[in-house]
Amino acid sequence: MSRLYRILLLLILAVAFAALLPWQWYPRDWRVWYADTFGASGFQEQAATIPAMPDDSSEEACPPDIKGWRKSQTIAGVELSASPNCLADNPHAVAAFVKGTNNVGHMTLMDARLSPDAVVKGRDLDGDGDPDEIHIRLEVFELNGGSPDLDVPVTQYSIAPGITPGVWVFAPKSAGMSTENFESLLAQPGLRLPSPAIRVEQGDKVIVTLENTHYMPHTIHFHGVDHPFLKENGEGNDGVPVTSEKPVMPGKQRSYEMQPRQTGTMFYHCHVEVQAHILMGLNGLFIIEENKPNNWVQTFNIGDGFVRHSSVGVKEKYDREYDLHYQDIDKELGETIQKTNDPRIVTQLINREYDISQADVEYYTLNGRSFPYTARDSLIVTAPGETVKLRVVNGGSEGVAIHTHGHKVTITHYDGVEHPKPAQIIRDVVWIASAQRVDLELSTEDDGLHSYGEGVWLMHDHQERGVTTNGFGPGGNVTAIVYERYLQDDGWPMTFGMGWKNFLTPGFYQRQEDGSGATTLLPGVEESGPSILRLLMLAALAGLFAGLLASWVMKGRSRD
């Protein structure tokens, strides 16, 4: 064989090998050189000026409200205000939470997907026109858990496009399936992160029953809520396995009793293996409202956010009320329930092997979502000249430094206790430690202090990691204070910066595109690894190449 022929063959082999090698296996410098020389296939010049045109993989920014959940309506005699955000809470469920699931009709319960004993409201003990005996039933659900049959998470819940960390949540006792329907793997809308805000009235006789529908033991501890250490029958009531009672095992239930004497924004959480269970999502707001006549409070606020039926006391002082639940998530902790289907191994992974002192946080959520999904259901919608109440809790492991663009907010309460008026401070960064609650008063009076006027004003954690999703931005707990004039009819904000198309594509948070809006700077990274066929061809080429080299070496030897 002639020398030229051999070199030609070698070249062909090398080119074929190079073409088959996935892009991401090349060094980045080589890819930059390639993009500089030949241009990158996905490159769009000045994408920000091009109107957002969703492609196949892009999600709709704001799904249409087919069921009419956003409009103001009266259900079971309960008047519900319109919900300005794109995704509204199920109004049937809200009505059932206000009246009690024992006081609404069959169809309301069916539409709410609630059990008839989820929220049982009993007698009016003080004769002021509202029920004071409240029996709440909570179940525990696993979202994005593992399955022996599927390679994808089941009872799915996305915090951002394509991001499905394994979490656990408390939820009001439901009826029927956990998924949307049999064909769907998606969790039904009532099952979501965060665990819902619970509201009762000061002086109510409250029973909270934990029905443990999960495969791990759990309890509930009522943090900051006035409750006795022991119940009247001598059983533990503090929810702490090491001091008050044993955990509630799978398939079992236990009731907690309390009659809170003080008002305020409090907290509840599971107290089993707290370094993991709280951060898996088993924590939520517990709010005790002032005792007022005819005060039917909305016992649950699913997913937190806008309070559709505020209490009498809040309505007297405020135009709107929002619950804000901040939570950070460790991806590796969430993966423990996706890796295996064996509860014994999950227990081993969480109780023995998981080391929180070595953990790092990947996801930052507000009301169970990260940007851009926060814009669907957790915008703070307001109008000029209003006073808005924000009840904020930090359910995560790191502090949160909430910064409000265009506004300075007044901190009225810390941990549910009101500050005397002269001591109330006005800030544009509010630091909230883990498990801490603050009540904020957001005034939209355009005086250059409380508000700088109308707009779409961002509101976010100013510890910069908090505005990322897996270290990639924009993501995290970013939301906005949006004035009605800047809100489109469908509840999506009017924006004047970059198009949001890229952020609504799962590939974006897989780092397939960069954050500049100009997208693919470098030749694309493929979604999954190379196929088996491609690997086999690579192996064959590598074999031929090695064979060629070997034959040369052998030939060289035979000549000697």
Add this chain to the structure above:
Amino acid sequence: MLLLLASLIVGSSVYGANEHHHHQMPGMSMDATGMVMGNNKDKLPDDCKEITGEYEINVIAGTSFAEPYASTMFGFNEHEWQVEPCSRITVNFKNEDDVRHQWMLHGLPKYLYDRGMFHMEAAGGHSQTGVFIVPSDDKTYLVHCDIAQHMEKGMKAQLIVGRGAGDLWSIPGVSADFERPDGLFAKSAVFTVAISIFVFILALVAGIKFFRL
């Protein structure tokens, strides 16, 4: 407190009694003890001329039935039932736990059963009874509890009609292989590595032979 509890219990059971009469869909009932959907005592599937068999099965659900099967937490007393085609099956479903459980069967004809489903849910400590009629074809039907993770952790069963159509995956005591292998030692990964090495060696030998001409 006891009085309060008693009043709540009475309240909810009175409520339950009232609600029982509100049947919104044919074959459906719902109250505080649970619900039955797709109840069908007499409507024959199109392919059946008559009811050829009568079965009554007693199903018990609870965490105690998980004990015999590794890596489960919930279960039924049995995870497989066999009936003849065109049979009428009465299911007495008892829940031994203190939380909800379901016995839900999928894949029935949609013209007879809403979304092709026969569905029972029993509240903790309660029982439900329901009846349904299966069509004539040999088929294996999935039975499960659709509360998050209950199927995954053992509440999965199959109803075989006639000769059936093969076992479903991960049925405790039937086809359970509950540990899904993953990572480097997954079957597919091992297979790919092995075959790649084989192809490499083959090509190496071929290369040496070819280029030594």
